[in-house]
Amino acid sequence: MLITCDNSMQMGYIYLMPNESTDEYTLDKSDIGLFYDVNSLSIPRIKWLGMGQSLSQMRLATKTYREAVDNAFHCEYWNDLDSEGYMIGIELYLTEERLLPLVAHQAFKLYDVRWRNRDFRVLTLDAYHDVLNKNNVIYPLSPEKDAFVIVSIDSLSKVGKIMALISARDDLYPLDYLQKPLFMLANSSRCFSEN
Template identity: 40%
Template sequence: MIITCASKNRMGYIHLMPVNNNNLHALYEEHLNNNHLSKYLNIESINIPISSDFQYGDLLNKMRISNITYKQASSDAKEFIEEYQNDLDINGYMEGVELNLSKKEFLTLINENAFQIFKCSWHSKDFIILTLDISKNVFHENNIIYPFCNEKDAFAIVKIEKKYKTGFIKGIITSREDLYPFSYLSKPEFILLDDVK
């Protein structure tokens, strides 16, 4: 899974789907060549922990599942506004998350194993949960689960900040191996574009 952090602008981007676009792939290669993460961490030691723990399906049941899709909630219904511009494909599945991400926050998320995969059974179906924050922030019962489409085979876990109604993506839940391949999500490719030369 490719996650970039541009420390100068405090901007991050999480590629939830593999990068197939030629222009994006060229940009990714350029970013790889300018990756400064090894200044702060041993890149070889970074991993995305994987757990087959069925209790996480129970934790999902404590959250409200929305009757409308993520796209509807963030645009038509205006249940929340996106932090920045998250990318959706033509069917409403989330391709990537744009977020405010400082170097310190990025390093902390990596060190605290915020990026994890849980295999679980939920609503009598096998899913994986990809966390994008520490577990207590992902599985908080006040978060809301939004389906990406009517098929309800992939979802976003969203924390809605009350003051400005900003929606923060805390994780995704998916049974769509074709869109969110396990082999891609479980491979950490974290890139820090540092402003320090």
């Protein structure tokens, strides 16, 4: 899974689906190796059937994510959806200071869970206790209710932040893709200080 962070622009993008345009990204073009052993980076896969109970304690929206954007909340930047409403990627505010702790604490994890009498995978994009905050809202991505996102909505600004992807669609969100992280850090502070 490709996760980019341009520290000079304070922007990032998380590619949730495989994309041919991402082939240009390789670890030798990333500054992440200045901070971590790139061979040790992983997205763990964990079976946690009890997570379904935590998900059930959150509000499940009746509107799809697409219907809720600019009505129930606003996007921080923009998140790309396909024609059916499935999320392709997430554009977000992301700095080196934000990315490095997420990587260090393995905030990016893939959980096998049972929820709504069905098997799902949950890809967390933040610390799991923030992801499973009962104030977060779960939005279906399509009327089929086979993929969802967990959104944290700031009560003052009404800006929604994607905290996790919940999916039963291995065809759209393949496990082998989600489990292989490619952290592309550009313009890191360490890179500039060494020049």
